[in-house]
Amino acid sequence: MAHTEAHEAHEAHESHTGLIWKVFGFLSIITIVEVILGIIKPESLHLTPFLGTSLLNWIFLILTLVKAYGIAWYFMHLRDEKTSLRRAIVWTVVFLICYLTALVLIEGGYMYDKLAPYISWS
């Protein structure tokens, strides 16, 4: 999109109102889908394991990331920032969080494997 140039040149600031409402509609639809899935919890998704958790949880995670993208790109207008600034922000955070999450959750799974046999449920 050519908005970057328009923004920098400080020309007549055209209103983005239409786009903002579209993004709002998009975020709302995702939230509604999440809530409906959360209430119904379809067994075919909820009870199907996939890569360490259920298929349903992966759907929630992906929808969440899509929402996060919508907020960061359009509401926090990362879209209109210089590519270099955008990358400095997004790549740093995404890389660090992925690293932390992977290490810590693998450790959590390990703790469960080792500790669960010692817990008596009878």
Place this chain on the structure above:
Amino acid sequence: MEATVVTENSNEGVWSGGGKKPFAASYGKMMMWFFIMSDALTFSGFLVSYGLMRFKFIDSWPIADEVFTHVPFVHGHYPMYYVAFMTFILIFSSVTMVLAVDAGHQMKKGKVTLYMLLTIIGGAIFLGSQAWEWKNFIGGTYGAVVLQDGKIVQFVDNDGHQIALSDFVEKQEGSRVAHTRSNGLWFEKDAGSLPPYTVNEVVASFNANPAVNLRTEKIDLGVKRKTIVSKEEANKFLAKATNVVMGANLQVNEYGKTLFADFFFFITGFHGFHVFSGILINIIIFFNVIIGTYEKRGHYEMVEKVGLYWHFVDLVWVFVFTFFYLV
């Protein structure tokens, strides 16, 4: 560039971070991004530690659908609805915020004022909703019994639905004597802090009522439901009972793991505090808009910067919502 020049001319003696703009972002905006990134990593640390404990106790973690089931003015079991409403409020206040920023770019003072006001109201509704959610969580729904080893056992009817202690427990006369100041060397007033029933009353009523079953925290990972045990086995559990629990706090939690309550209070509390400070900052900016500070300055970048913070708070909520209520 024009904007910078205007700033320096109209605010003699006010340091604006200099005229240099790396990445074409002003000093203030850059610093807001620095802050947001560090705060994002702080929140990730919290949520990831929640994930660690959840994975560690994957077979006995509370099920969120059974914890947050209240809707104002309605009785019954309604998971998700209220928190979905809260999410909408926050997203909507993000929309009004971005509309304020948009109006600021066009130097429309009236519109900026209106949208800032709506944003503040949205934030206040969200904060009130969160307080209400906390109140329900602290007050509890059903009540449970805690065992010597810290495990929680709950009571369900024959269909497997949880039932409240008040639905089946009969009070016994004289089972509890109020401690008075006159006959104690050490006296603490205990009204209010005591659970509504004694362990003995719960056990007696449980055994007297065939329609009441006992459920442990153990989740059957195949069907993702907590395990309901037979009456004999239930009595083995109840023999180790130490206390009746109503509601949740930092020491005990009727819904299951105390850690769940600790993380819930800490993470949603920390997020709520962000919302609170966001509202305060929004109010300051709101009044600055009204008295024309930014009109004089020639640009509404301040609205944009506080907007970044506000959207970030919304962004964090999107993740808190997912990890506490959905997955």
